[in-house]
Amino acid sequence: MQKDFILITLADDDEDDRLFFTDAFEELKINTVVNTVNDGVALMNFLNAPGTVLPNIIFLDLNMPLKSGIECLKEIKANPKFKDIVIAIYSTSSSEEDIENTFVLGANIYIKKPSHFGKLKEVLSEVVTLNWQYITSGLNKDNFLLRM
Amino acid sequence: MKLFLKTDSHFLIKKILKEKLDVFNIKYNLINTNEILFLETIDTETYEKIATVLNDYGFEIIENQKNIIVQKIKETIIEMIANDQIPSVKSSVYLAEKLNHSYGYLSNLFSEVTYTSIENFIILQKIEYVKKLITHHNLTLTEIAFKLNYSSVAHLSSQFKNTTGITPSAFQRILKKRSEINNQNIN
Numbered sequence: 001m002q003k004d005f006i007l008i009t010l011a012d013d014d015e016d017d018r019l020f021f022t023d024a025f026e027e028l029k030i031n032t033v034v035n036t037v038n039d040g041v042a043l044m045n046f047l048n049a050p051g052t053v054l055p056n057i058i059f060l061d062l063n064m065p066l067k068s069g070i071e072c073l074k075e076i077k078a079n080p081k082f083k084d085i086v087i088a089i090y091s092t093s094s095s096e097e098d099i100e101n102t103f104v105l106g107a108n109i110y111i112k113k114p115s116h117f118g119k120l121k122e123v124l125s126e127v128v129t130l131n132w133q134y135i136t137s138g139l140n141k142d143n144f145l146l147r148m
Numbered sequence: 149m150k151l152f153l154k155t156d157s158h159f160l161i162k163k164i165l166k167e168k169l170d171v172f173n174i175k176y177n178l179i180n181t182n183e184i185l186f187l188e189t190i191d192t193e194t195y196e197k198i199a200t201v202l203n204d205y206g207f208e209i210i211e212n213q214k215n216i217i218v219q220k221i222k223e224t225i226i227e228m229i230a231n232d233q234i235p236s237v238k239s240s241v242y243l244a245e246k247l248n249h250s251y252g253y254l255s256n257l258f259s260e261v262t263y264t265s266i267e268n269f270i271i272l273q274k275i276e277y278v279k280k281l282i283t284h285h286n287l288t289l290t291e292i293a294f295k296l297n298y299s300s301v302a303h304l305s306s307q308f309k310n311t312t313g314i315t316p317s318a319f320q321r322i323l324k325k326r327s328e329i330n331n332q333n334i335n
Contacts, residue, residue: 104325129263143279147313
């Protein structure tokens with residue numbers, strides 16, 4: 001009897017990546033409901049649409065056409081309506097400056113995109129499980145920083 | 149014409165619960181008017197249906213027993229850390245004594261409900277407390293390590309890094325920059 005689940009939105013322009021992520025989410029122990037968007041503009045439209053049930057966590061690709069992950073991050077953080085959403089940025093970049101900058105702008109999680117599926121599953125499992133503790137144990141989201 | 153009525157609410161509640169629950173063909177015991185024991189496992193869908201039906205009559209499902217015990221475990225851990233009372237006995241012994249269940253039982257139950265282990269939860273809460281001390285109390289890492297009974301600053305630092313992926317000083321720097329940006333926006 002488990003009715004708990006976590007709402008995830010994934011923003012990525014690469015179809016293969018979206019597939020990898022959704023597959024990985026499906027294999028987690030925690031129940032997830034995942035919805036995907038193909039770029040930053042679509043993400044913001046989705047979040048701003050009336051009647052949208054806001055996700056618990058957004059996985060945001062840093063490099064997307066139309067509107068980049070950083071622009072989305074800034075917009076999300078500027079709107080108090082979205083203050084409860086945890087933001088997980090992922091990118092192939094491992095530049096210290098990029099990483100620190102996304103944290104300073106308000107991202108909670110930075111994931112360096114792993115090169116193979118097994119590792120990705122491991123990383124996502126850790127992220128979602130930790131996020132679950134933040135949802136269920138009243139931890140302070142402002143102090144939620146995780147680098148994977 | 150007026151009618152004067154008298155009711156027995158206990159009787160009424162039992163009758164409603166019985167009528168509503170019998171429909172689902174699940175074996176159950178009415179322990180009391182506020183406690184139902186299901187004698188078989190019920191799936192999420194049925195659980196939702198039962199909750200909806202009972203809700204129509206003003207019944208609210210509070211929580212199941214497992215969640216209550218898990219909640220107690222969490223509270224005990226948080227209290228243990230916040231009061232700086234890292235017990236001299238091992239935390240497993242402490243929890244078992246405090247909650248009157250074997251540690252094995254508590255540990256299994258905890259993992260089942262929270263998807264993480266008691267050990268990980270304790271580390272998470274400790275690091276959470278460290279973050280609070282860093283940001284709100286301006287304590288140095290040395291002071292924090294002493295306060296929380298870490299054997300050394302190095303041990304505290306490495307546990308922080310292992311849990312969050314960043315060092316305590318990077319954490320401090322990031323939060324400081326964040327609040328500077330927020331202050332600029334306000335001004």
